[in-house]
Amino acid sequence: MRIAITTLFFLTCFSVFGQYTKYHTTDKRAEKYYEEARQYLKRAQFREAFEPLQDALDKDPNFIEVWLAMGSANYRLGRFDETLVALQKALEIDPDYSKSIYAYFLIGEIYFKQANYEEAKAYLAHYLSRDNTEIKKRQQAEVMVDNCQFALVAMEAPFEYNIQILPDHANSFALQYFPVLSVDQQTIYFTRREGLSVQQDEDIFYSDKLEDGSWSMPQSVSENINSAYNEGAASLSADGRMLVFTSCDGRRGFGSCDIYVSYKEGDNWSTPENMGNMINSAAWEAQASLSADGRTIYFVSNRQGGYGRKDIWSSSKNKKGKWGAAVNLGKKINTNKDEISPFIHANGESIYYSSNGKIGLGGLDIYMSEKTDSIWSDPVNLGYPLNDAHDQLSLYISSNGEKGYYTIEKKDRGSFESKLYSFDLPDSFRVSNRSSYLKGTVTDADTGTPLRANIKLYKLNNEKYYSELLSDMKTGDYTVVLSESNQYGLYISSPGYLFQDFSFSFDDIDAFDSNLLDVKLEPVKVGTTTVLGNIFFDFNEYSLQRKSMSELKEVYSFLKQNPQVKVEISGHTDNVGSADYNLELSTKRAKSVYDFLRFKRIGDEQISYKGYGQTLPIAPNDNLENQSKNRRIEFKILGISDQ
Structure with a gap:
């Protein structure tokens, strides 16, 4: 902690000195030079004060007030080494002289600034042992002592920072x-x-x-x-x-x-x-x-x-x-x-x-x-x-x-x-949850033209979006930040295009193997399909999990912004189980999404639903990863009205 000694403090010191009818000298010429120097010091003309101060010391080398004034003037000019020499000389002459009390404070402060914490503690402790200390200065000294103790402990157990100048x-x-x-x-x-x-x-x-x-x-x-x-x-x-x-x-x-x-x-x-x-x-x-x-x-x-x-x-x-x-x-x-x-x-x-x-x-x-x-x-x-x-x-x-x-x-x-x-x-x-980034370019799937897209990042356990930004208007570039211990839903949309979404389980930054995701948005036209990647159901169930809410909100938003579009909510499964069971399950899951949108007042003229069971896989059902791809809800554009 930096403790600033103000001009008022020094002027107070000198006014205290002036209350004495006799100084710590018997040499009248030395006293005269000191009085001359005091006039400079009162006007904060510190450099001009040095000549008469030195003249006073030439007459009486043990003139304590002069050494104290010399120390104060040097301090004001940032000459800390000279300050220490002058103040320590005053204390050497008479360590218990009443006018020297502030020297202990000032020496302690300088040593503290110079990271000489042991010496700082000793001088500040001596200052605090005196009865006639100011309340404010006493509080400052107490804080510095606490800081010295903290610093000494910290320096005994340094951390490995490997600090390097750039x-x-x-x-x-x-x-x-x-x-x-x-x-x-x-x-x-x-x-x-x-x-x-x-x-x-x-x-x-x-x-x-x-x-x-x-x-x-x-x-x-x-x-x-x-x-x-x-x-x-x-x-x-x-x-x-x-x-x-x-x-x-x-x-x-x-x-x-x-x-x-x-x-x-x-x-x-x-x-x-x-x-x-x-x-x-x-x-x-x-x-x-x-x-x-x-x-x-x-x-x-x-x-x-x-x-x-x-x-x-x-x-x-x-x-x-x-x-x-x-x-x-x-x-x-x-x-x-x-x-x-x-x-x-x-x-x-x-x-x-x-x-x-x-x-x-x-x-x-x-x-x-x-x-x-x-x-x-x-x-x-x-x-x-x-x-x-x-x-x-x-x-x-x-x-x-x-x-x-x-x-x-x-x-x-x-x-x-x-x-x-x-x-x-x-x-x-280090932070509890580290972060990484995902970057890429958003373009028109047909022409490759960069798009200004709205990009929303949700934490899937929270239906409120976590972050929102726009891709660059001229380049289509975007960057989003992902942090550990979160499952994210990423939604990318642009007016006139069918949105796309992605899901990221970001449990460990070291396992995140790709920072690049280029996105090609399909223009809104009949037959365009996108997978709703952040719709979640329990195993063999058709009730929507709460972490599906961010996806449902984005689907709702798209339909409200595009009332001329007629869409089908399509349900699909893998090939595990009977065909009849899978058809029923896919139909019920598609209807769960449909029911939510109807509840949000999207009309029958704009949405419908259908289950396809295991009949339209998008990957071979030969491993768990591919089976999970086939278990999906799709969003397909059936028609576009003229309104």
């Missing part, structure tokens, strides 16, 4: 931070700043992974996105076609920094749009992270109604595609200090973020929490050496949960460094 062009700028990768880890996007000054331009760049594992020369993400204003802290949807980012002081918005969105069609990014007042406010909003399907966004804001200075909030799209009001993630995640740079994993259940409001190793540490039934677990510090005395932030974890990327910021003697690193994630901090 090579080649990925770290070619003065500063680079906020890495985010495509779901296949072949492209990295990051924010780059042209120089060390906060006034210098920030833009979003990307780099592609080459065959030898190195990164290509970074390129600007798009002229439509990068501008003369600052753009940064980007996040991508899993299909790489929705990008959200922060822009400050330039674009029209609601506050000092707002979150914007751009969409990719083909190779071109659209002109960014402000994400609106459900997400942005008159306060500061930044550092967004998108869910895999782009329908939920997590971001940082210092708006009112939070728990601390900067909190993590979220917003989700409703059924109409509109963003809902932002919701605070709650006090399990947020503290009375800063929570920043959230990253929501592809599984939608695991969040990683940085905080300086929890017990850690110093500065901003990275924590992890997982969501079960909308409740976040107690955050866990990711331990040493991923976390250390520096600031760690802007983490990205691969969909399979094995690889991570993040930023390390180092500040020392006025210099500032920010570079990108990769690491291997230890088992202790």
Whole structure:
């Protein structure tokens, strides 16, 4: 945890010194030089104060107040080593001198920042043993002591992270931070700043992974996105076609920094749009992270109604595609200090973020929490050496949960460094449910023309869709994310075409053997047939299982959108059992689907049903897999009216 010593603190110290009529010296010339230096210090002219302070020490080397002032001025200038020398000299002269109490606090804080936790504990403990400590400073010291103890334990049992700085062009700028990768880890996007000054331009760049594992020369993400204003802290949807980012002081918005969105069609990014007042406010909003399907966004804001200075909030799209009001993630995640740079994993259940409001190793540490039934677990510090005395932030974890990327910021003697690193994630901090991706192209089955298709992914134990997106208008490309321990139904549809569906039992990511699924949609015409792959019955039964609901909803939706279409619900079986039994079973199963649609007020003029038993197999009945293919419900277009 970083403890900031404010200008007010130093001025308070000097005013305390002024309450004494006599200083810790008998040399009047030394006292005069010290008084001169105090005037500079009151005006925060720290560099100008050094000459009279040194003059005072030349007259009296044991002038404690001068050593204390020298230490304070050096601290304000970021000269921590010189600060330690000056303050320790004061304590050496008289360790119990009343004016030296803040030296123990300040030395303890510096040692804490430098990861010298044992020394930090000793000095802070001495500070806390004194009676005349301020309440606020005492609380800060107590927190630092707790952090020191945590850090010492963490360093005794380090995790195997195999942290590596990213090579080649990925770290070619003065500063680079906020890495985010495509779901296949072949492209990295990051924010780059042209120089060390906060006034210098920030833009979003990307780099592609080459065959030898190195990164290509970074390129600007798009002229439509990068501008003369600052753009940064980007996040991508899993299909790489929705990008959200922060822009400050330039674009029209609601506050000092707002979150914007751009969409990719083909190779071109659209002109960014402000994400609106459900997400942005008159306060500061930044550092967004998108869910895999782009329908939920997590971001940082210092708006009112939070728990601390900067909190993590979220917003989700409703059924109409509109963003809902932002919701605070709650006090399990947020503290009375800063929570920043959230990253929501592809599984939608695991969040990683940085905080300086929890017990850690110093500065901003990275924590992890997982969501079960909308409740976040107690955050866990990711331990040493991923976390250390520096600031760690802007983490990205691969969909399979094995690889991570993040930023390390180092500040020392006025210099500032920010570079990108990769690491291997230890088992202790991997997501409970890993993810993989499925990608492909949607085309017209007759012409091969790419299609703009609606793609819905259901968890089959839940009739609500889990994720929804559109394929690329120009290329037909799509990407969806699948997570372990789920059975999915995938539905792909486009106006004027018969939909297709697929089923995936995704119990083990390592057993998932294909990431590619190209889909050819048949135009709506008489004779077109599709298998309803997510209709489920118990063995030898005809009552619909509840996990059939997502399929039934999609069939209903198609019929409502195409009232001119007349369809037959066809039932089929394998050849196990008698032909008469199979004919009866297939007829009853087809009727179960028919009855559901009639219940939903689809008319007899639009649907009918028929059982075919074992008479129309689509595969030889020579093994269990082929038999399962033959046990099916089909959806066949019988006619198209002129209405």
